[in-house]
Amino acid sequence: MADHKGHDARRPALLKRLPLVLTAGLALAALPTVAHADDDPVVGGGTCGGMRLYVTACAQSPAQGGGGETAQKSSTGSGAKDSGDAPKCSTEKVDPPPPAGSPLWEGHQPGDGAVYRIWCDTGRAGVIWAGNAPAAQAVDPEVLARQAVDRMKLTGPDINISPKPGGKGLVGMPVWLAVNPSPTTYGPNSATATAGGVTVTATAQVARIDWAMGDGQHVVCNGPGKPYKKEYGLATSDCGYVYPQPSTRQPGGTYPVTATATWNVTWQVTGGGAQNGQFTQTRQSSVQVTIVESQAVNQ
Template sequence: MLTGRRSTVTVGAALFLTGYALTGLAAADGPGGGVALCGKFVCVDASTPGKPGSSSGGSQADPQGGSDEPAGDGASTIPGRDCTIRKLDPQPDPSSDLWDGHKPGDGAIYVSPCAEASGGAGTDSAVGRVFWAEDEPTAVDPAVVARQAVDKMLLRGPKIGITPKPGGTGVIGMPVYMWTAAGPETYGPNTASATAGAVTVSAVAKVSKIVWTMGDGKSVVCTTAGTPYKKSYGAEPSPDCGHRYTRPSSTEASGKYHVTATSTWTIDWTGGGTSGQLTEVRDSDVDISVAEVQVVN
């Protein structure tokens, strides 16, 4: 099992850590032929990957002592970043605090160039993760981590609001209003994040549509949460999510219309240097009665 504590270093086309470079990656020249050090970090310009940048937004700690805090604040993934985890070669000196109390031989120091952007004062630097692990980490698929984030969400079917109300009786030809409570669990937005290895994914879920199956053979597709009915609306139809019945529910075997509301949740996720979209479907149902108007002579 992969265990360990994560530290951070900045990354660009090349990734450096106090003089250590990943095998197979070319060094990027900074001012004077070196790299711009911000404490323990190498500052890069994330808007132009691989371009050394100013250290004005980073830590100004001693380069030998360093700091465990990334330059700048805030975080968002950098699209297109290669998330392959690599072993530092050569490994840090045995006295380096990156070993976190471990010794060379009982594990190794690894780097994930899967970066996050952190904007400091006047900078847009990139931050990669450095960590110790007992066993060599395996590649992590951000899409799998995204699914884990979705599993943390509590996504429900619509909390149905409808006229006529269940237990009451509507009249054929009168407008039927349909809606749902627009909360995080019933309509969104609903957010969650998950981490696996060096990959962290954040996801945001929102309902993109609700399909109302009205029980009379007809369906209504609504792209809003709907408008709750008020007595002041009278016989005015719903402005965004409504229906009219043309025959009584007594024509159904159960004597009622079985109404089902099916939500499609669209989930946008980002992390691990990439992004994607998932969908989830949830439904709720209710029975309502609709009768003909009785005319008395």
């Protein structure tokens, strides 16, 4: 897992997700294949990585060039002054357009906007519908989105576990797993980044927390959990765990408990219409928990 300063490895991602029931094969069949020059992308050609449930426009290998149907294309220049060597993006209107009823229209009718291919030299590529032609960009918006996330200074979860670190829990008794939410430890958190005339706003929110309990078991919680209070007595938590063995045989006599938060990040180009996307990042925090047999507490 990446620490709170790390980034998830980049991989090609769709700019806008299609319904999960749509397989890549069906989506590709719905989109007419257009032949291009050697340096242009072609749907279904070249090598693709990343998720398989979404339409992906793959980089075409040099041997796949050729003439054929035409396409209206808009590419960026050498880059704006404030973007330096930032990754660049290109757009291309799909011509001929997908047939009426294709999922690529996203519920719109032919003639109501158009379907565009967008790809960036970072390897990110996809197919979107837009009411107006997306503007040429001298920077990959997802790169800016990741820069915006850096500005949020997201950290690992603020763990609020019971028994507390330094205290003792009992074998067979419930352990309450919770975190204290804040903008940097749980979200929501938003920030913007600008380069090459493009401004992107990113919003991050924890979607789930994976608790590695230190004995080989995991508990996945879809919320922050509920901190324990004395009045709860021996009640169990919706986000909790029961240790079947004491921690006495563990190094240091404790279980290392690690909470890994998965952040969902959504981003939107300001004034960019359909230009948006999402990715995930993770952050971790750890504590040590002591679990003993009940008779050991009374000694």
